[in-house]
Amino acid sequence: MSTVFTNPLSIPVLGFCAYSGTGKTTLLKQLIPELNRRGLRLAVIKHAHHNFDIDEPGKDSYEMRKAGARQMLVASHVRWALMTEDPLDRDPDLLHLLGQLEQDKADLVLVEGFKKLALPKIELHRAAHGKPFIHTEDPNILAIACCDETKLPGEIRRLDLNNVAQIADFVQQYVRDYRPESKPSSARALPLSACELGSEQNLSVRQGIDHILEQVKPVTETELLTLDEADNRILAQDAISPVNVPQQTNSAMDGYAFAFQDNMSQPFELKGEVLAGHQYSGQLQPGEAVRIMTGAPVPLGADTIQPRELATETDGKVSFSGKIYRGQHVRLAGEDIAQGAVALSGGTRLGAAEQGLLASLGLFEMPLKRRPRIAVFSTGDEVSQPGTELKANCIYDSNRYTIKAMAKRLGCEVLDLGIIEDSEAVLSQTLSQAATQADVIISSGGVSVGNADYIKTVLAKLGEINFWRINMRPGRPLAFGKIDQTLFFGLPGNPVAVMVSFLMFVQPALRKLAGEPSGQPRLLPAIADEAMRSRSGRTEFSRGIMTLGDDGQLHVRTTGAQGSGMLSSMVKANCLVIIGEADERIEAGETVYVHPFADLL
Numbered sequence: 001m002s003t004v005f006t007n008p009l010s011i012p013v014l015g016f017c018a019y020s021g022t023g024k025t026t027l028l029k030q031l032i033p034e035l036n037r038r039g040l041r042l043a044v045i046k047h048a049h050h051n052f053d054i055d056e057p058g059k060d061s062y063e064m065r066k067a068g069a070r071q072m073l074v075a076s077h078v079r080w081a082l083m084t085e086d087p088l089d090r091d092p093d094l095l096h097l098l099g100q101l102e103q104d105k106a107d108l109v110l111v112e113g114f115k116k117l118a119l120p121k122i123e124l125h126r127a128a129h130g131k132p133f134i135h136t137e138d139p140n141i142l143a144i145a146c147c148d149e150t151k152l153p154g155e156i157r158r159l160d161l162n163n164v165a166q167i168a169d170f171v172q173q174y175v176r177d178y179r180p181e182s183k184p185s186s187a188r189a190l191p192l193s194a195c196e197l198g199s200e201q202n203l204s205v206r207q208g209i210d211h212i213l214e215q216v217k218p219v220t221e222t223e224l225l226t227l228d229e230a231d232n233r234i235l236a237q238d239a240i241s242p243v244n245v246p247q248q249t250n251s252a253m254d255g256y257a258f259a260f261q262d263n264m265s266q267p268f269e270l271k272g273e274v275l276a277g278h279q280y281s282g283q284l285q286p287g288e289a290v291r292i293m294t295g296a297p298v299p300l301g302a303d304t305i306q307p308r309e310l311a312t313e314t315d316g317k318v319s320f321s322g323k324i325y326r327g328q329h330v331r332l333a334g335e336d337i338a339q340g341a342v343a344l345s346g347g348t349r350l351g352a353a354e355q356g357l358l359a360s361l362g363l364f365e366m367p368l369k370r371r372p373r374i375a376v377f378s379t380g381d382e383v384s385q386p387g388t389e390l391k392a393n394c395i396y397d398s399n400r401y402t403i404k405a406m407a408k409r410l411g412c413e414v415l416d417l418g419i420i421e422d423s424e425a426v427l428s429q430t431l432s433q434a435a436t437q438a439d440v441i442i443s444s445g446g447v448s449v450g451n452a453d454y455i456k457t458v459l460a461k462l463g464e465i466n467f468w469r470i471n472m473r474p475g476r477p478l479a480f481g482k483i484d485q486t487l488f489f490g491l492p493g494n495p496v497a498v499m500v501s502f503l504m505f506v507q508p509a510l511r512k513l514a515g516e517p518s519g520q521p522r523l524l525p526a527i528a529d530e531a532m533r534s535r536s537g538r539t540e541f542s543r544g545i546m547t548l549g550d551d552g553q554l555h556v557r558t559t560g561a562q563g564s565g566m567l568s569s570m571v572k573a574n575c576l577v578i579i580g581e582a583d584e585r586i587e588a589g590e591t592v593y594v595h596p597f598a599d600l601l
C-alpha cells in the first residue's frame, strides 16, 4: 500500500527503489556524475534505517548538539550542513524534508528509499537475487532497470541496469517533460511541450526535436589542443583543478592585516609591508599589523583586513576607524575553486569566461571534441548566386549564408556545396560524396508538397528520409533522414522558415553532435505589449523585439509583418516569440515566452 505524494516543489522528484543488495548506491554514484555532465544539478535525499550521525565526538558542533542544541548548523566557505534532532516513532516525512531543500540550487531531487510513498520511481531489479518485483504492488514505477535475462510485462518501460547512459537519458527526459503540479498563476504553460500526434508524419515541435535527437550520436574523436585554439570548442573530459584558486589566503583590499580580537586595543604596531607576489616572513602577534596590498598573502597570525581609507598611520603605528568584523576582506585559499574539484565538466562549450577560468588554473593543453562537419547546399532553378546578375524570375540564395553563419557560430566546420542544379544525377552524386565528408548535410528548399519527390527519390535510394509536417509556423515542412551515418536536414525554402527550423531542430542536433549535454531551448517569460494571434494546435514563432520595461519586467512586441520570406523581420528582431499549441490568442498584457537570439544570430 502506498501513501499519496504531491510534489511540493517546482522541480521534479524521482525515486529509486530496490531491495538491498541490488546496487542502488553503486548505480547512483555513477548516475549522478553522468547527469552532472549533462548539465543537471542534483539534490539527493536518502532514507537511512539506522541511527546515523555525520558528526564526531570531540568536534565543536557535536559537543554543542550533545549539550542540547536542537538544531546545529555548521558552515564553511565550501559547504554547510544543518543537523536537526527530530526523534520520530515513524518514518521521516518526505514532504517536510523536501521543504528543507533550496530548490533554486537543483534541477532534480533523487530520492533513495521511501519505498512506500506514491512517488514516481525507477525500480532496480536483479534477477539473480531472487527477490520479488516492486512494480506489481506499486503503480508509481515508471521504469524498471534490470538485466537482460529478466522478463517484464510489455507495458512497462525497460532499462538496462548496467547502462548508466541509458538510465541518464530516461531521467533527463523525465526532467524535460516534468510540469510542476501547481504553477504560479501568471505563468503560461511552456510551449514546445505539447505531444499530440496527428498522423505519423504530422508532429509537434517537441516530437520533431525528440525524433531528431534520438538519431544523433555525439562525435567521439578528440584532439589535444591549447587554450589558444579552444575558443567555442567542447571540452572532451572534466577539467580538474590542479591548484587552489586563489592559491593562498589573500587580501581583497589595499589596507592593513592583523589578528581580530574581541577587545582590540589601538593603535596597532606596524611591523612592515607585504606586496602582491611576496609574503611576510614573520608571524603577527595580537596588537601588530602589516601594510598589505590587494592580492598579497595574509601573513600568519592575521585573519582580518581593514581598508586603507579607514586607517591612520602615525609614528610607526596604525589605528582604525569604522566597524571591523572578524575575517573581513580576506579571500580564502580555494574559495573560488578548490584543488581537485571539477572546474568545468566535460561537454562544456568554452566561451570567454571558461577559457579565462582554465587559464586561471594554469591549464593550457586539453582534449577537445573534434568539430562537427557540416555540408550545405541550396536547390531550386530560381536560386541564384549572390555577386552574379539576378536573372528574371529568380531570387538570390540567402539560405546558404544564414545556415553557414549559424553553423559556424556553433563551432562547426562548413563545407559549401553551392547551388545544386535540378538533376537527379548531380544531386545523387553530390549527396553521396558529401556523406563521406560531413556529419550533417543541410539543404534548403524543395521539401513541401509540390516538389518533394525530387529529393525524396534521391535520398530514398541513398539512405532513408522522412517528410514531416511540423505543427508550427513558419517552418512547417521538414525533411530529416540519414545517408549511412550522416544526418540529412531538408529545411523549407522560405528564408525565415529556414532560420526558425535551424534554431529549433538543427541547433539542438549540432550541439548534441558536438558533445554538449542536451538542454531545453532557453525560454524567458515576457509581457506581450500587443495582442498576438496563433492557431490552436500550431506553435507560432513570431519575430519579436524584447526590451526591459520601466516596471523592471521583460516586454515584447513583434517586428510587424511576419511573412516567412521577409528576412528583414529577423534582422529587426532579437528573439522569437513562441505561442504554444494550446493558445490561440495572446492579449496585450499577458505573459508569453521568448527565445532570445543572443547565443547564435
Ligand SMILES: Nc1nc2c(c(=O)[nH]1)N[C@H]1C(S)=C(S)[C@@H](COP(=O)(O)OP(=O)(O)OC[C@H]3O[C@@H](n4cnc5c(N)ncnc54)[C@H](O)[C@@H]3O)O[C@H]1N2
Binding pocket: 378, 379, 380, 382, 383, 395, 396, 397, 398, 399, 400, 444, 445, 446, 447, 448, 449, 450, 451, 452, 474, 475, 476, 477, 491, 492, 493, 494, 495, 497, 564, 565
Ligand atoms: N500546396 C502547398 N504549398 C506549400 C505548402 C504546403 O503545405 N502546401 N507549404 C508552404 C510552406 S509553409 C513553405 S515553408 C514552403 C516550403 O517549400 P519548399 O521547401 O518546397 O521550398 P521551395 O518551394 O523550393 O521554396 C519556397 C520559397 O523559398 C525560396 N527559396 C528557396 N531556396 C532559397 C534560397 N536558397 N535562398 C532564398 N530563398 C529561397 C523560393 O524561391 C520560394 O520563394 O512551401 C509552401 N507551399
Ligand code: MOO
Binding pocket: 472, 473, 474, 475, 476, 477, 492, 494, 497, 564, 565
Ligand atoms: O512554414 Mo512556411 O514555413 O510558412 O514558410
